[in-house]
Amino acid sequence: MLSYEPGDSLxxxxxxxxxxxxxxxxxxxxxxxxxxxxxxxxxxxxxxMLAVAATPPWTALAELKYVLPLLAAAPAVEALTLGSPWVxxxxxxxxxxxxxxxxxxxxxxxxxVRTTPVRESRAVVQRHVPGRTGQFLGMSVAFxxxxxxxxxxxxxxxxxxxxxxxGTERPVHERIASVLLSxxxxxxxxxxxxxxxxxxxxxAWNPTLPxxxxxxxxxxxxVVAGGFLLAAVVTVV
Amino acid sequence: MAxxxxxxxxxxxxxxxxxxxxxxxxxxxxxxxxxxxxxxPLVPSVPVTLQVLGVFLAAIFLGPVWGxxxxxxxxxxxxxxxxxxxxxxxxxxxxxGATGGYLVSYPFAxxxxxxxxxxGFEPDAPKSVSVGRxxxxxxxxxxxxxxxxxxxxxxxxxxxxxxxxxxxxxxxxPAEAVKIAAAVGIVxxxxxxxx
Numbered sequence: 001m002l003s004y005e006p007g008d009s010l011x012x013x014x015x016x017x018x019x020x021x022x023x024x025x026x027x028x029x030x031x032x033x034x035x036x037x038x039x040x041x042x043x044x045x046x047x048x049m050l051a052v053a054a055t056p057p058w059t060a061l062a063e064l065k066y067v068l069p070l071l072a073a074a075p076a077v078e079a080l081t082l083g084s085p086w087v088x089x090x091x092x093x094x095x096x097x098x099x100x101x102x103x104x105x106x107x108x109x110x111x112x113v114r115t116t117p118v119r120e121s122r123a124v125v126q127r128h129v130p131g132r133t134g135q136f137l138g139m140s141v142a143f144x145x146x147x148x149x150x151x152x153x154x155x156x157x158x159x160x161x162x163x164x165x166x167g168t169e170r171p172v173h174e175r176i177a178s179v180l181l182s183x184x185x186x187x188x189x190x191x192x193x194x195x196x197x198x199x200x201x202x203x204a205w206n207p208t209l210p211x212x213x214x215x216x217x218x219x220x221x222x223v224v225a226g227g228f229l230l231a232a233v234v235t236v237v
Numbered sequence: 238m239a240x241x242x243x244x245x246x247x248x249x250x251x252x253x254x255x256x257x258x259x260x261x262x263x264x265x266x267x268x269x270x271x272x273x274x275x276x277x278p279l280v281p282s283v284p285v286t287l288q289v290l291g292v293f294l295a296a297i298f299l300g301p302v303w304g305x306x307x308x309x310x311x312x313x314x315x316x317x318x319x320x321x322x323x324x325x326x327x328x329x330x331x332x333x334g335a336t337g338g339y340l341v342s343y344p345f346a347x348x349x350x351x352x353x354x355x356x357g358f359e360p361d362a363p364k365s366v367s368v369g370r371x372x373x374x375x376x377x378x379x380x381x382x383x384x385x386x387x388x389x390x391x392x393x394x395x396x397x398x399x400x401x402x403x404x405x406x407x408x409x410x411p412a413e414a415v416k417i418a419a420a421v422g423i424v425x426x427x428x429x430x431x432x
Contacts, residue, residue, distance in 0.1 A: 109328030121317035143261030
């Protein structure tokens with residue numbers, strides 16, 4: 001499961017906004033340079049960024065193993081042809097490059113996720129999305145973060161109970177419905193108790209948030225982000 | 238950092254608080270669904286995740302506005318690093334991956350399902366909605382989800398349209414019927430105490 005790991009790497013000390021800017025720049029540059037040479041350079045850049053985030057490349061790859069089959073399917077299906085010669089390797093080159101590009105983008109965003117606590121990201125949203133919309137989005141994200149493990153545990157418990165009672169012998173739509181009925185009931189109960197608890201604690205539109213501050217470390221990061229965007233614009237124009 | 242005095246506190250109203258709590262819980266439930274997969278009855282090698290079912294249920298139980306909002310919160314939470322996307326992935330990069338188009342379609346699909354099923358912006362009691370209307374509402378959302386999902390797969394993976402339609406569409410389509418049947422079963426079940 002991909003989530004924040006406390007640490008004191010360079011990336012941990014950056015402002016979340018400069019890390020978001022670097023990610024957006026990286027996406028632009030990866031889409032502008034989807035060539036073997038471009039992707040070779042970007043692979044080196046990705047390894048460098050993972051090093052700055054104290055995330056070993058194999059850890060990032062392990063986080064991404066679930067997307068690999070879907071990415072691999074694109075070049076595999078593309079290479080197939082109906083009729084002789086059945087497999088045309090040349091057709092698979094472009095999708096393979098595109099799939100590899102997606103892998104690099106995901107690795108860079110894994111570095112952000114591992115080095116940025118969710119409350120800092122929430123502070124970015126509430127600072128830059130104006131008014132109550134920003135407050136609503138920020139606090140909801142924080143609540144999702146807190147409730148995800150609770151609801152996962154609920155679902156796992158329900159499925160265990162179903163398996164123990166041979167529920168796995170029933171048709172798929174009945175199994176899904178019975179798991180979800182229990183999960184929904186649980187979630188509605190929780191949301192009502194949670195709303196009561198929030199009100200008891202003066203749930204307000206204007207809570208105090210962690211301060212966001214650019215430091216001198218963010219300078220190089222913003223230069224990198226700007227460089228990526230410039231490089232992307234130069235190729236496209 | 239300025240000190241806060243009690244007179245500055247702008248309390249959230251009780252109805253709004255319940256809506257915020259429900260939106261957050263539904264968004265988290267979507268995240269929990271992303272970890273649960275059932276075998277696809279027609280293509281056993283492609284597992285069915287329950288996320289699209291989460292979109293349907295959010296629209297049915299919260300209505301078009303709050304259901305759509307729950308999907309926006311789900312996407313934002315995932316983009317900012319809460320592991321809620323399929324199989325526990327997260328991050329801005331997911332939007333530029335093979336399934337990025339499906340993700341972006343969820344708020345639109347939830348709004349559409351909610352608006353059709355409740356016949357407007359205000360949600361009715363889900364049990365009062367007829368089975369036909371539930372099925373039509375959800376069936377209309379399926380093309381919306383694929384209208385985002387297939388072109389994005391085609392564009393990001395640089396494949397032909399045929400490959401995109403097979404890999405990102407046809408393999409998953411039979412499972413949507415199972416999800417619609419499950420959603421109808423849930424809404425009209427005697428076991429459901431809520432809403």
